[in-house]
Amino acid sequence: MKLDSTISAVITGGASGLGAATxxxxxxxxxxxxxxxxxxxxxxxLAQELGGVFCPVNITSSAEVDAAFAKARAANG
Structure with missing residues (x-):
């Protein structure tokens, strides 16, 4: 698998544990x-450390998920 700056990833639970490691x-x-x-x-x-973007989101809320994806797209394409 090709992993480089042409790829954007969303990691749920990304602030700690397995998500942060990923x-x-x-x-x-x-x-x-x-x-x-x-x-x-x-x-x-962690986002600052990695040069990524943090999106605060409760994934049980459709509105928050939509807003988080919009923020991620704006930052990472």
Missing amino acids: ARRLAGHGVKVALFDLNAELGEA
Whole structure:
């Protein structure tokens, strides 16, 4: 699989644990990452570290998911 800056990824639960590890691994290959999570403090810090974007979202809310995808698209294409 080709992983580089032509790829954009959305990682749910991306602020900590397995999601954060996945985000770090993908970003390490140049992938543009959008972190979807409720934890703004951890999410913002990790997004800044990785050069990604943090999207605060409760995935049980369609409106929040739509807004998060709009933010991710604006930042990463």
